[in-house]
Amino acid sequence: MSLFAYSLVIFILATAVATVLFRDVLSVIIVFGAYSLGMAILYTFLLAPDVAMTEAAIGAGVTTLLLLLTIARTTRPTTDALRERIHVPAVVVVGAFVLLLCTAVLPDMYPVGSTSTPVWSNPDVTQHYITETYEQTGVENAVTSVLAAYRGFDTFGEAVVVFAAGVSTLLVLKREVFA
Helix, strand or coil: CCCHHHHHHHHHHHHHHHHHHHCCCHHHHHHHHHHHHHHHHHHHHHCCHHHHHHHHHHHHHHHHHHHHHHHHCCCCCCHHEEEEEEEEHHHHHHHHHHHHHHHHHHCCCCCCCCCCCCHHHCCHHHHHHHHHHHHHHHHHCCCHHHHHHHHHHHHHHHHHCCCCCCHHHHHHHHHHHHC
C-alpha cells in the first residue's frame, strides 16, 4: 500500500476515535461526516466506486444532513450534560474485540492488487468475466457489466433502497419546512 493509503487509514481511525471522544453533538456530527467521506475515498482507492458513491451519498451526505437538521429542530444538550466518566468495562471489551479482530484478520489479508488473492485462484471464472463480459453484455467495463448484467437484480434492489431513502428524506424535509 502507498503512503496515501496509510495516511487515509490513519485519518479514518482518528476521526472514528474523535467521534467517540468528543462531547459536543455538533462536533461529533461534523467529524462523523468527515469519517464517512474518508471511507468513501478509501473505497475509491480500493477500486470499489459503487460502494464509494453509496458511502459518500448516504454516509457523508444524507446522514450528516439529517443529523444536523435534527439538532437544529431540537434542543442541543450542553457539553456539561454529556460529560461522563469513561466506562472502563466497555473500553476493555471494545479493545479486546479490536485486538481479536486484528489478530484474526490482518495475517490473512492480501496486498491490494496481489495476484495471489483467492479471486485469482480460480482462473477459469476470472478469465470468463474478463474475456466474455463485453461480448455477452456489450459493456466495456468488467465491474459495471457484472453489476448491471450478472448481478442486475441485486443492483436493482440496492437502487430501490437508495431511492426509498431519498424519497423518505425529501418527505421529512418537506414536512419540516412547512411545519
